[in-house]
Amino acid sequence: MIWQLIAAIFAGLGAAGIGLILRQLSGKRLPRWIVPALAGVGMLGYQIYYEYNWLTAKQQQLPDSAEVVDVEYDSMFWRPWTYLYPLPVAFEVIDRDHLRTTEANGQRMVEFILYRFKKEVTDRVSHQAYLMNCSKRQWVPLIGDERQPDTAALREMGADAPLYQALCKTS
Template sequence: MIWHLIAALFAGLGTAGIGLLLRFISAKRLPRWIVPALGGLGMLGYQVYYEYSWLSFKQQQLPDSAEVVDVEYGSMLWRPWTYMYPMPVAFEVIDRDHLSATEADGERMVEFFLYRFEKQVADRVTHQAYLMHCDAREWVPLVGNERQPDASALHEIGADTPLYQALCETPRA
């Protein structure tokens, strides 16, 4: 986070310098407030750039076996431009190298970890083990060290969701 603060300060200093240069070129016909106004716009511009590029930056840090299965976009009152262009606030990933597919009574089951990345002051990453019953299109969290299914948290999933397609639409080995 300290690096983003430093980058915002340098963006502000750079655009304030452009304001000084414009005042110098115009023989000081431009008002004095143009310098801090451009400095503020530069810092705001960097912050907006960082917020919208956060998702692609985080995806570049993931291993090649990671597949994004859901992206959550949000709007905030103190960021009015997000009502027109919602910004990414969270995304979910599965790791294809750590899937465990099994057949039970001719029905396909896939055990996987779902990683959730949330954009906050300090980025937050959580993970949970799940079991997907592909034929019934149901998934359930696995709890405890023994990874026992929590039947009270059973969810149905649509066949058109990216999570289901990533886990169950792959060819059977």
């Protein structure tokens, strides 16, 4: 967080410097307010750049065995440009190295951990173990240290869902 603030300040200083140079090159015909205005534009521009590249930066930090299965985008009224290009605010990842595939009653089961990264003031990561029944396209969270299925939370999944495709079609 501190590095983002420092980067925004330097982006503002750089843009203010460009404004100062432009004012000098124009023989001071440009108004004085161009310098702080460009500083604000530079800081805002850096912040927009950082927010749209958050997903890419986080994905580069993941191991090679990680696969992104879902990305959540959102729009905010105080960021009007997000109505045209929604911001990535969260994504979910599975780790291919830690999948456990078994057979039970002739049905293929995959046990996996789903990691959820959420962009907030400080990035938040949560994880939950699940069991996917590939034959019936059902998945259920596993709770406790014993990893017992929470059958009350059983959910169906479509065959075209990215999570189903990642777990059942390629593993």
